[in-house]
Amino acid sequence: MNMHVNGENHQFDAGLTIGQLLKQLDLQPDRVVLELNQNILNTTDNINTELHEKDKLEIIQFVGGG
Amino acid sequence: MIKIKLNEVPLELQSETSLHQLRDQQQLDADLLIINGFPALEDRQLKDGDQVVMIKRGNIPDAEQLEALMMARHTPGVHARIAQSRVGIAGAGGLGSNIAISLARVGVGHLVIADFDLVEPSNLNRQQYFIDQIGQPKVMALKENLQRINPYVKIDTFNGKITPQNLNQIFTDIDVMVEAFDAPDQKAMLTAAHLQQSPECPLVAASGMAGYAASNSIQTKKIRDNFYLIGDQTTAAQPGQGLMAPRVSIAAGHQANAVLRLLLGEKPE
Numbered sequence: 001m002n003m004h005v006n007g008e009n010h011q012f013d014a015g016l017t018i019g020q021l022l023k024q025l026d027l028q029p030d031r032v033v034l035e036l037n038q039n040i041l042n043t044t045d046n047i048n049t050e051l052h053e054k055d056k057l058e059i060i061q062f063v064g065g066g
Numbered sequence: 067m068i069k070i071k072l073n074e075v076p077l078e079l080q081s082e083t084s085l086h087q088l089r090d091q092q093q094l095d096a097d098l099l100i101i102n103g104f105p106a107l108e109d110r111q112l113k114d115g116d117q118v119v120m121i122k123r124g125n126i127p128d129a130e131q132l133e134a135l136m137m138a139r140h141t142p143g144v145h146a147r148i149a150q151s152r153v154g155i156a157g158a159g160g161l162g163s164n165i166a167i168s169l170a171r172v173g174v175g176h177l178v179i180a181d182f183d184l185v186e187p188s189n190l191n192r193q194q195y196f197i198d199q200i201g202q203p204k205v206m207a208l209k210e211n212l213q214r215i216n217p218y219v220k221i222d223t224f225n226g227k228i229t230p231q232n233l234n235q236i237f238t239d240i241d242v243m244v245e246a247f248d249a250p251d252q253k254a255m256l257t258a259a260h261l262q263q264s265p266e267c268p269l270v271a272a273s274g275m276a277g278y279a280a281s282n283s284i285q286t287k288k289i290r291d292n293f294y295l296i297g298d299q300t301t302a303a304q305p306g307q308g309l310m311a312p313r314v315s316i317a318a319g320h321q322a323n324a325v326l327r328l329l330l331g332e333k334p335e
Contacts, residue, residue: 030251033258035290040261043254060289062253063302065276065309066161066246066317 001053012051019047025059033060068114073131074138084109089120096120129218136173136216144330145173151329152176154237155244156228156256158204159183160309161272162246163194163211164318165325170212170219172326177212180224180236181205192311228252230259242325245271246318248309250302261293270324270334274298275317277307284313286320288335296320 001014005021012021018041022029034041035058041049051057067078072092079088086109089096099106100119112118127135137145151174155162158181166177181204185195189204199207205223212221224236233256237243243260247253253273260269274297275284283298297317303309324334 028251031254033254033261040258042258042262058290060254060257060295061299062250062257062271062273063276063297063300064248064250065274065301065303066157066159066248066253066272066314 001051003051003054004056006057006059014053016051017047018043018049018051021051021057022059027059027061031062033062034058035060068112068116070112070114070116070118071138072118073120074117074135079112083112085112085118088112088118092120095122095125097123126217132216132218133173140173148173148326148329149175151241152178152239153242153244153325153329154178154180154240155246156180156237157246157248157252158193158208159189159246159248160192160311160314161275161318161321162244163204163208164315165244165246165322166208166212167194167215168319168322169325170216172322173216174219174325174329176220176222178222178224178237178240179205179208180226180228181208182225182227192309192314228256230255230263233259234263240267242328243267243269244321244325245269246321248303257293261290265292268292268294268328270294270296270321270328272296272317272321274301275313276301276303276309278310278313281313281316284316284320286324286335288333294324294334296324 001012003010003012029043029047032043034043037056068081070077085099085106098121102117153169153174155166158179166179183204185199185202185204185207187200189195195207203225205225209221209223245253245256257271286296289295327334
């Protein structure tokens with residue numbers, strides 16, 4: 001399936017979950033904010049949510065320090 | 067007649083007036099007289115356009131006097147708008163303590179500051195605390211420091227952990243929210259919770275300001291409506307790459323300026 005991730009088109013296997021995608025990208029779920037089709041998600045509640053064709057996902061990663 | 071400013075207030079004087087005559091007319095107990103930025107050690111004739119400041123050493127100006135003095139150094143219209151504003155700051159570490167001080171100096175009228183931490187010796191490498199404040203709750207120490215700068219800023223503090231559940235009870239009626247945490251999972255938690263619960267209130271967050279990489283790699287970016295992210299977005303605090311005062315305060319300066327621009331109706335980025 002085709003998806004927009006951080007503004008770029010990517011191909012993924014159908015049925016990919018948010019948790020699997022974050023694992024592929026080597027990102028820790030509790031350190032990211034996700035915007036799926038303009039909606040902000042609770043990442044930890046949506047770890048098993050499946051992504052779909054033409055979804056638009058923005059991943060904002062936070063690094064430590066302040 | 068000549069026109070001068072005395073303590074930032076315009077004043078018309080007889081042409082032959084001297085500095086000491088003005089002092090005697092206006093403010094008998096001033097013991098420090100400054101003309102155009104330089105201490106005047108002797109009496110002298112005042113000229114048109116002179117800026118005179120008269121200070122009684124150790125004397126604390128009242129709220130109105132301080133407001134007039136601060137307002138005079140602002141672009142017209144700025145002071146009145148920000149004095150009415152209320153800004154929330156989540157985290158009182160390297161970012162939050164610097165941001166709060168900038169906002170208090172510039173005259174933001176109300177601050178809400180939340181943190182659960184105590185001042186530790188290691189904090190003094192970048193956070194705006196003093197050695198005699200070690201062991202105090204950060205929110206109390208910061209409030210004390212802010213009140214020494216501008217006692218007329220109204221400061222609400224919350225000494226505890228911020229969660230998605232208590233966020234809206236702590237940060238009530240704010241115009242802008244600032245994410246100033248240290249831990250990445252806390253940054254993500256606050257950002258997601260704020261964007262979900264208060265999408266109409268701008269959020270200024272930060273990510274990536276450890277080490278001593280080039281200053282200009284720290285940027286202010288718009289991520290989506292009402293969400294601005296400051297930092298280089300990559301440089302994490304980790305062993306071998308600690309947090310250091312200059313870059314943390316650069317990021318804090320970006321955040322404070324983003325807040326100010328939002329309060330004044332300008333785009334932060």
